[in-house]
Amino acid sequence: MSNGWPMRLLIVEDNVELAGLLAKGLKAAGYEADILSTIDEANTVLRTTFYAALILDLGLPDGDGLGLLREIRHRNIPMPVLVLTARGGLQDRVHGLRSGADDYLVKPFALEELIARLEAQLRRPGHLLGGVLRIANLEFDTGNRQASINGQPQLLSARETAVLELLMRSKGRVVSKKQVEDHIFGHSNDISSNAVEVYVHRLRKQLAEMEAKVQVHTIRGVGYLLAENK
């Protein structure tokens, strides 16, 4: 961990088994988690103890977790809240977010997803800072911004590097064209309409020449996605 000590999180979840498993998974990612199972307990503990973030289940034995969420917002506790719920209903998402949740995950969720969302909320580069992103035989060191294939450092232009870093950080997810644009040009206005395509095309060509076993997919009308070759 970069900070030296683990961040403390609070899990409010009435299912003891799930809470225990979450705590275990979070511990592996470098977090220390306390577990409470009722709104009442959480209200009391939050008066005296500071937590970096709250993972809140909505269906609790003594009421709706959204009540606790409103109470926290009312008391102006500056703590990101990640809501977990079994209600994947059509109107639940809007409802939960309006009540002040920072993010929302429907059960069953991937632990990896939970940690990623948590780190986004904590505005923390997480355990990837200074670390190495890896897809197939392609590696990217976020510390010195160096891409290497099969352990061999590769030479890429600054903008190609920027595109690659963004795609590798969003591994497995679609990055919109707008995001790429903002990432490599900032908010400058005079970008030619196909500038992004040009850089992606170059990067794709370079990766192929370097025999990287990855592919930059174009999702027409939406964006790009970096994935391992099949």
Next chain:
Amino acid sequence: MPRFKSIISRIVILHVVAVAVTSILMSLALSWLLNYATNNIHNQAMKKQAIALAEHLEIQPDGKLKLSLTPDLQGLYSQPYGRYSYAVIDSQNRVVFSSLKDRVPLFPRDAKSGDVEFLQRNRGDATVSGASVKRVVGGQTVWVQAGEDLDNRDVLTDDIVAEFFRSVGWIILPILFILLVIDIAIFRRALKPLRQASQIAETIGPLRADIRLPTKEIPREVRPLVLAVNQALDRLEEGFRVQRDFTADAAHELRTPLSILRTRMETLEDQQVGKALLNDIEGMTRIINQLLDIAELDSFVIDPHEEADLRMVCTEVLEFLAPLALAQGKEVALVGTANSVLVRGNAEMLNRAIRNLAENAIRHTSPGSTVEFVVEENGTVSVLDDGPGISDEERDFIFQRFWRRDRGMAGSTGLGLPIVQRIAELHTATITLTNRKPRGACFSIKFARLSA
């Protein structure tokens, strides 16, 4: 009996009919009464005249009768005046005295005649009506008759009868009309709480099922109906609540164990086994999600004021599905307008509908080809694949729950298209299905475009 749409018009029409019938009957009754009364007055007057005449009869020593009238009585019965006449008849039916020149009886007399009789007879052009009174004067029985020529009758009595309809009769109509106006006003006032209740009832919908009609001001006669409506609303609300509760409970009971299972696998030491099992869990999660969706959609209602950006929704669906499509060697693309397309609807539901269509298309398209999403400015979204298309026989089945073309096909639950159809229904959107040449299917949903 004609059917009336409104209580007021029923009251007005029936009231007008009642007024007409009442006016006629009342006039008939009044005129009969008036005639009866005038006749009665006339008969009594004639009887009195006959009795008065009889008092002037006396028997002379020679046994003959003598009638000595006072001058004013002579004037009353004088020929020029002609209005009244009299005759005295003896037991041999001879006319002893008469005011008439031809000395005829005013009325024929027979043995049966009683003490007092009221009679009427036509004589020439005139009609004479009067009374006959039996008297015994000095041992002789006589009948004194007094009559009045009806054509010359008392002008005052005549006027009352003649003027009755012109003056009194016409007063009835305005009175009845005023009554009608007052009636309408009373009914309108009485129905006002009902109108207010109707306005409140208009705002009741599945989204506002908690509203009840007010019973406080409602007239007692209508209150049972209002109470029954309120009770029906209670039951409806309860039905909605039960369904929602069931879906929420089912979601919790199904998803929490899945969550535990999934997290347990992700924290397994042996990641190889974990990966295979994770795939199973994902499949199961999909089925459970679709089942819960369809259960929720059965009792779901859209807020009519909601709006969604169709193009944005499609982008979200593609971002979500692109990795899955690519993992199967298939591609997805969003074409059509690049502008936002605002439609009436719930963004989350639109997302589910389009996602289900897209998952279907991706499943049926062959590796190496592309599933295209087309968003049009008119609020239409189409999903195009190059799969086998939909045969005419299948068209009837594809929207049925749990129907599957190939039961062995992985990932298909038979719930995707029913969800799409239900969401389209809720949005009053139309689904069009066409087959593409040379192969493939195109599902289009047209939503109501929001006027900018």
